[in-house]
Amino acid sequence: MDGPNALILAVIGVTMMLAGYFLYSRFLAKKVYKLNAEFKTPSHEFRDGVDFLPTNRYVLWGHHFTSVAGAAPIVGPAVAVIWGWLPAFLWVTIGTVFIAGMHDFGALWASARNKGRSMGALSGTYIGNRGRNLFLVVIFLLLLMVIAAFAVVISGLLVSQPTAVIPTWGALIVALLVGQAIYRLRWNLVAISSVGVVALYGLILVGDRYPVELPEQFMGLAPEGQWIVLLFVYAAIASLLPVWVLLQPRDFINGIQLFIGLGIIYGAVLLATPTVVAPAYNQHVPEGTPGIVPLLFVTIACGAISGFHGIVSSGTSAKQLDRETDARFVGYFGAVGEGLLALGAIIATTAGFQTIAQWEEVYESFGAGGVPAFVEGGASIINSGLGLPAGLSATILATMTVLFAATTLDTGVRLKRFVVQEIGQIAGVRIGTGPATAIVIVICAALTFSQGADGAGGLTIWPLFGTTNQLLAGLTLTILTVILIRKGRPFLPVLVPAVFVLAMTIYAALVQLFDLFADGEWLLFTLDVVIIVAALWVLVEAVIAMGQARRGEREPEDDVALTPEQRLPLDR
């Protein structure tokens, strides 16, 4: 049977997500979150020009989207299409519309209604003292997973796609120069952006001509292991440098690159209209592939529902929200943007191959496809759509993915350093920046080396990362439900997904527990036990907090509750 045309898939997916934005988010805004344009958002109430600053909603969406989107919505779907394109497609589209959009939007709203405080602080308020500690535990786990998983992804990609080596490392030099051009030479930003993008694509051309491969063995390490060492050295330095030197210009280039990449992928699909060769539902999954339920729901985290977005929504974006009504566009549409990236990854990995046999060869075992399949499949679509040579297209996609993943990697190291310092503070020990970074690097490198140093590890850790991410999402949704119950609003649109996400998380963690035990992966086994304990903890706290909220008094609605000082004139 012939598969459907990828263009149809793209059109249906995009239509569903847009319908979600225009219909479902409207319902959420009116009935559930009851957005009030008159509400004085934290950006106005606490305006200080530092953290709190009213920001144009399109600019805010731009930041929000580029902060939440990265390599994860590419990696997850690229692994998960092994079960066939239909389950991944349905989970990404339905998940984005009913869960991710609602979650990101809700986290933004909840934070804006609570003085722009972060989800961690809100969990303290709404769940109790233990809530904060629980949150810290989950964040610690999530960052550990994200750093290790992305280091494995990057090192694997640099080995399988040696043409991407020069552009990815060269991009750092471009970023350094961009930073200098802005702060020292004070160039015009239009000029800088153009020169930066041209330089990056120039590097891609150079890299395409001159692939770089590391020696087979160096100090007893396979190439994957050598890259992992180099990546951690890089991440340590990058997270310690002043931000204007590297991180700021690099984020800027990546942000632009994200829009260019999305344009290239969807443009190529539009022109090439490739046919999906992968089966809708894969009846012959390779030996060792775990069951689709629950693993699908944790393999694709970002792109369907990701707890990490709650961290960005609360705390950062919420403090810059101009009008409360902007939350719908910034939060919900941010999730839609990420869903589109995930959809692009699904199309590339299922329609980018000539025959089903070729596809099955790539997806010969669970975790075997992944990002290299995205690069290969996407390249062949770009090749037939835009006419670029397949090798060059592959280099472009690989470079893009590595840059996204590397951003997440060093941001992760930086954030984890803060978490380590915070834990030290709770324990009464002051940990300096240097030692804290060293602790982070040692822990993460240890976990990474147990996974991918010889290149044989594949992506065992990926589903575990997804599980932690969903756990965080479940925690955020729980807090949202408690807030809604207290306000006497309809809470089922939040509670039902929360129950689903938490159930799948615990189920998946248990399934993985048995697999990891059977494989003798003791490090991951221990982490999984910690995840299960944390998940059960979330569940218990959630039930207690919801019960208390039901018995408590209802909070009054805005027309009664808001004092004149808490109102923002509609015409300014």
Added chain:
Amino acid sequence: MTLLAGLRARLRGVEAGLREFYVAPYRRTFARAQRDEEDLFMMLVLSEALGVPNPASGTTLELLPEMLDRMHQWHLRMGMDRSPFEEQLACC
């Protein structure tokens, strides 16, 4: 000519948007770093009053009126609910 002017205005708009896109994510990081430095400077200015010998006390004394506005925020940030110089410099 109007076409050129319109184009120039649009280019300025793009430039402003890009600048915002560049600056905004790290605005708070920079503002915080600046605030930390100013906190240190405040301590230098107040060092004589805090009991630390200050070789440039003449200069810092001159700066004192300039810094007084920020005194209240400063002692709150430093973890002191009340001004450390209640008799001389009561601010809250």
